[in-house]
Amino acid sequence: MTPRRLAIDALRGHAVNMGDVHHFMHKRQFPIIEGRNVTFVWRGHADAVQLRHFIYGLPAEIPFHHVAHTDLWYCVVEVPEMSRIEYKLNIMRGGGREWIRDPLNPNLAHDPFGANSVCQGAGYETPTWIEPDPEARRGTLEDHIIYETQFGEPRRITIYTPARMRPTRRYPLLIVHDGGDYLNFASAGAVLDNLIHGDEVLPMVVAFTHPGDRLREYPDDPRHVAFIAETLLPWLEERYPLYGTPERRCLMGASFGAVASLSIAWRHPGVFGCLLLQSGSFAFTEIGNHSRGPAFDPVVDFMNRFRADPGLPSQRVFVSCGTYETLIFENRSIVPLFEQIGMTVRYREARDGHNWENWRNRMREGLSWLYPGHLWMTYE
Amino acid sequence: MRCPLPPGLGGIPGIPVPTSHALTHTGTIVLCGPQRLRPTVGAIVRDLGVKGPIGLITAGWQERETEDEELRGHLGLPAVNLRLYGRWEEVFHNDPEVFEMHRRRQDHVRQLQHLHRRRLRRAMSACRDMLQSEAEPWLIEPERADAIAALTTIDDHHLARVKALHLRFEAEFKPAERPSIAAQRAEIAEVLQDVDVVAIAGGHVAVLLNRLRLLALRPLLATRTVVAWSAGAMAMTDRVLLFHDSPPQGAGDAEMLDHGLGLAPAVVVLPHAHRRLRLDDRGRVGLMARRVRPAQCLALADGSYVIAEQGRITAGSEGVRAFADDGALVALPAGAFQ
Missing domain, CATH: 2.60.40.10 (Immunoglobulins)
Structure with missing residues (x-):
């Protein structure tokens, strides 16, 4: 030929x-x-x-x-x-x-x-729902400071509330790690506006968290786990009209943020019913040492403990990873583990790398699976 | 002036609706496209020469039912909101048995819808396969027709099952005889005594249809002029078809929900069609057209409308497009009728 x-x-x-x-x-x-x-x-x-x-x-x-x-x-x-x-x-x-x-x-x-x-590459199409849609009603982003934290220092939280939020209604909650990056580099605000406007996902309240030293705090740091589950969650449920039930609480994160989400759910089983884990840094060892560098030491330590005794951290988990990432094998291998312990899993791969636009592009499928909207029923 | 329908459709220009669907009401039904970005209902109501109060049905907005200031301002006439959503919530609150019976019925409806969706998968796949297959027409056309007939059999079966659920609910529960419901129905009838025109907004089509049915609005609407848009327009037709070609989950197979009130029969209306459907995919458009025959699929653009009266459907504005059997979209000029 x-x-x-x-x-x-x-x-x-x-x-x-x-x-x-x-x-x-x-x-x-x-x-x-x-x-x-x-x-x-x-x-x-x-x-x-x-x-x-x-x-x-x-x-x-x-x-x-x-x-x-x-x-x-x-x-x-x-x-x-x-x-x-x-x-x-x-x-x-x-x-x-x-x-x-x-x-x-x-x-x-x-x-x-x-x-x-x-x-x-050929056939790739930029999603239509990532740019601000002039027809979509805009949600609101508002910064708050939580002064008393497990870190001994204040932490900023950016809260997204959906357009036309009503205090008499109940909303699901999404807690996002690396919130600033999701907003700045994954267009999370516009994505939420568009998906909610199109009834593809339920209107939801989203807490975008901002880490201090994320490499230290995210891999199963007890301070971070406690901050999210014992300080931030009650703080949110006191101030916003949330369902307050496990199936309507979701933790989300990418890379180390996915590890943080998993470790919080693992240490507080039954509290967060949904997880959205993107390109999780789920490095582990079967024998010997890992070769990913010292930043991964606490990750591997956590993942090995989790794999030995996973329990049932959550009910539903959406996992995504790029096939061009070094983490693809770890992500593929965690799916059967989640399934074995009884979690309902949706796993998606994309020909992409470890980057924010990959994570942006998977948000529609992940969020609409975890918090499906009334798309089929609503014709305004 | 009425124009004949452009050629290219499966139907014949000017064909009246089948006698079995003949209109039984004396009013006019105006079916409109979405109103949010291009509101036209105010102008339509003025064109109808309406002077008196307008009855509002905004139950599809659910908890936001009474947030109708913008709509009232647009209509520019006195209006009274029938509060169907709120009234049914009151029934639930005052009569726990109603709540329980209704919940059980809705649970059965949901299960049926799920089963319908599962059956559709293979039938839709077979239809698409046949429509994409190439062979001499005398070979392939009967296969296509049979595949579509199998699909419509599933649709008809589903609609019959849902209707049977409704009838069983009526027979076992006798809602008209329950004081909590009868009182609401009587109040609505009284409010409507001074109303000649009812405006029905869109929103959640199942919720809207439920409230219309449970509070027995059909006979009250049948003797009045109705201006309905989006989900409201869908609820006025004979069959309510849910549709989205590119949902984030699932195959995107359009599915029958339920019978509508049947005040504007012989059409299946598709508001937001350009947002929800791949209108450039002739295979999909043609399949939908043939699936709902003898009814006509009409895509209603923002602010567009058709008028149903005397057994005919007339395009009232530009922006109305009919689905042809061959997958073409035929723009109906204002005045063109089916």
Whole structure:
């Protein structure tokens, strides 16, 4: 079978000049998506260029090829359909190196560390429900300070209340770890507005928590567990019209935040009936030591204890993970454990990495499964 | 002036509704699309020449039933809210036996709906398979027709089962004879004595339909002009079809809920169709059109409306689109009738 001809084939293997390069670049969007082949392009003078991506399974740095006598560099990577990949370019000159975003690609994803360029593979569609919908009624976000905490210092909580909330009605509760990041990088406010407006999820009260030292507090730190279950929960149920029943209380988090959610539910079985765990850092060992670095020591310690004696931390759990994450195997392996102990599990994978837009994109399915709205019945 | 229906539909332009569905009321029923972003009911009511008070039914809004200031302002005429939701809550409060019987009936309805949904999965899948299959027409068309007939059999069966539940509830429980319910029904009838036009808002269609049925509104509405939108419009028709092609959970198979009040028969109305349905998917549109025959599927855009009177459905505005058997969407110009 003849290999498919790619756009870059017009340049590679031929004697080309800058006019050919200009012609190649004209009216093209980058990276070039041609089925499963993605061509990344960079222009400039360098000693070497590399694709620095965040895909588990590929070499961490993929070299670009230089088209002789031009300033054009390229690399072709096979990317499965529906993939979403965050990346940077590593430009090496004169013994130094610089990580930059792809100047030819306007598509960016932001996170607490800055922003990455985004490659959307063939068939990937940006969800329609992540942008503010002018038709959707807006909920309210309000900051509160809880002064007396288990940490010996005040903690800020951002509370989302749905549009048209009524004190005479009862609402489910969602407690979100890394709340600021969910709001800033996963569009959580707009997502909630849209899903509630479309009756895809129940109107709910959401407590976005803001950690101190999350790497220390999230992996089963007794102070954090007590803060959420014994301070924040009563504080919320005293002030807001909540159901106050386990099946209408949900803990949510991504990465270490998922570990925190699980550890709280594990230490308070029967209190939180729902969990939404995204790309959980569920590292564990069967024998010997782990190799993920010291930050994971308390995680592995907790996960090993949990796996040895899981109990029944919650009733329903939505688990999601990107197939390009190093954590994919840990997440896959925790699903049968949840099922064995009697939890109802919904598990979803996506061709994405350990990032906020992956977690944003799974919120619709997770929330609508845990707190389904009256979509089929409501026609306003 | 009325225009004939554009060609391309399964029905024949100007065909009257089947005699078995002939209208039994003397009023006009106006079925409107969503009103929130493009309110038109005020203008419709003025066009009808209404001067007197308007009866409001906002039970689909549930606890928000009485938050009707915006609606009243839009109508611009004196209005009285019939408070169907609140009245039934009072019945529940005053008569625990009613609450218990109703809860039990609703539990049975929910179970039936769940079973209906499960049966639909395979039937819908078979229909889509046949519609996508290619073969010579004389080979494939009978298979398609039979697959759709199997689907409509399931629909009819479900509607009959739900109707039987309602009849059993009526026979065993005799709601009309219970003082708590009879008093509410009498009060509503009294309020409506001075009302010629009733406006019925959308919202939760099952809740709305329940309240309309339990408080026996059908005979009271049948002698009046009704302007109903979204879920309110769905409740006025003969069959209420729940629909969403891309829900976050499940297959997105449209499912029959229940019979409506049947004041505007021969149509199945689909408010918010452009938001909830893949209208560019001819297979889906065509299947829905054929599934509800002899009724006509009508997508009602925001603010659009049709008029049901004298056994005919007439497009009252732009924005009304009929589903054709071949999957086309046919825009009905104002004045076009079915």
